[in-house]
Amino acid sequence: MTKNNNLEIYIHIPFCKRKCRYCDFLSFACSENVQKRYMDALKKEISAKSIKYESYVVTSVFIGGGTPSIVDPFWIKELMELVFDKFTISETAEITMEMNPGTVTKESLGLYKDAGINRLSMGLQSANDRELALLGRIHSFQEFLSAYASARSVGFFNINVDLMSALPRQSVESYMDTLDKVLNLSPPPEHISAYSLIVEEGTPFYVAYEKGELELPSEEDERLMYEKTEEILKLHGYRRYEISNYAKEGYECRHNVGYWVRENYAGFGLGAASMIENQRFSGETDLKKYLENPLAEREAEVLSLEEQMEEFMFLGLRLIKGVEEAVFKETFGKSIDDVYGEVLQKHCKEGLLIRERGRVFLSTRGLDVSNYVMADFILS
Ligand code: SF4
Numbered sequence: 001m002t003k004n005n006n007l008e009i010y011i012h013i014p015f016c017k018r019k020c021r022y023c024d025f026l027s028f029a030c031s032e033n034v035q036k037r038y039m040d041a042l043k044k045e046i047s048a049k050s051i052k053y054e055s056y057v058v059t060s061v062f063i064g065g066g067t068p069s070i071v072d073p074f075w076i077k078e079l080m081e082l083v084f085d086k087f088t089i090s091e092t093a094e095i096t097m098e099m100n101p102g103t104v105t106k107e108s109l110g111l112y113k114d115a116g117i118n119r120l121s122m123g124l125q126s127a128n129d130r131e132l133a134l135l136g137r138i139h140s141f142q143e144f145l146s147a148y149a150s151a152r153s154v155g156f157f158n159i160n161v162d163l164m165s166a167l168p169r170q171s172v173e174s175y176m177d178t179l180d181k182v183l184n185l186s187p188p189p190e191h192i193s194a195y196s197l198i199v200e201e202g203t204p205f206y207v208a209y210e211k212g213e214l215e216l217p218s219e220e221d222e223r224l225m226y227e228k229t230e231e232i233l234k235l236h237g238y239r240r241y242e243i244s245n246y247a248k249e250g251y252e253c254r255h256n257v258g259y260w261v262r263e264n265y266a267g268f269g270l271g272a273a274s275m276i277e278n279q280r281f282s283g284e285t286d287l288k289k290y291l292e293n294p295l296a297e298r299e300a301e302v303l304s305l306e307e308q309m310e311e312f313m314f315l316g317l318r319l320i321k322g323v324e325e326a327v328f329k330e331t332f333g334k335s336i337d338d339v340y341g342e343v344l345q346k347h348c349k350e351g352l353l354i355r356e357r358g359r360v361f362l363s364t365r366g367l368d369v370s371n372y373v374m375a376d377f378i379l380s
């Protein structure tokens with residue numbers, strides 16, 4: 001049930017200098033030798049599997065991690081040459097790379113630019129060095145400032161900055177100070193992702209939390225940080241377009257929006273999943289196995305109609321504009337009321353969902369309790 005032949009590409013580079021204390025992503029420290037072997041395996045995988053995507057036009061590429069900027073920048077250049085060679089890349093494609101401010105120089109940033117990368121996503125998290133150290137980040141705020149200035153000077157005009165709130169021992173004042181410093185960058189970033197810390201199982205933070213040693217802000221302060229984010233960013237011309245994402249007009253992350261509206265995406269590299277024509281392919285998560293055979297066929301799971309409808313609602317409702325009733329009907333051949341009539345009625349009555357001009361979206365209150373609302377869209 002594809003709407004078009006657009007394709008998004010995700011490329012995973014799982015290496016980091018060291019693990020941050022809150023992180024549960026598929027990432028780890030590794031020798032340069034293993035990094036090189038991985039990049040070779042990745043190129044092999046992309047070359048071989050690109051044939052399947054001959055009829056698609058790539059609208060976005062996202063190199064994520066891990067810390068893609070940790071590997072030799074020439075390897076990123078080679079990787080991008082291969083991507084341009086093997087796929088039909090739209091002239092207006094958004095090509096993003098994640099980077100850690102502690103791992104770049106003006107020269108490496110220049111190489112990324114020359115390689116065709118046109119958007120950077122910088123993991124800052126906090127402008128407070130004490131908070132950065134507590135998180136286990138490898139960079140200081142000063143290093144971020146210098147990386148940001150270098151990125152601008154080599155010609156990056158589309159930059160996202162990642163921020164986190166509700167950090168251990170973080171006060172509302174300190175969070176506001178971070179926001180203030182980011183908004184006073186010259187020029188300020190085009191895009192800001194602002195997430196609240198989630199203490200994930202299996203992380204050092206989780207262990208500390210279990211022992212009662214993680215001094216998290218009170219619920220009241222956490223709430224205040226959350227509310228202040230939207231209020232202050234709005235005053236500075238950012239529009240909230242997704243639960244945790246804010247952008248200046250025209251700078252919404254196309255790659256992520258594509259994911260939320262269920263475009264086809266092909267993932268390459270360790271643990272990278274794909275979703276093509278409602279078939280989900282999981283990625284190999286064992287590095288040794290991946291290096292031995294990067295071409296191994298991934299397990300395919302065909303999504304049932306119910307699962308597709310659930311995904312349509314879960315992902316679409318993350319967007320502030322919500323989902324279009326007509327698109328639901330066109331995609332599934334049934335009206336949204338036939339499938340979700342009762343749920344919609346219940347949450348509209350509670351003031352958590354709004355139906356207006358053919359769209360269904362979360363109200364401000366609904367955004368605060370989105371998990372509660374979305375749970376009701378499970379059909380199976
Ligand atoms: S830099 Fe990012 S991916 Fe790497 S450990 Fe830290 S949070 Fe995780």
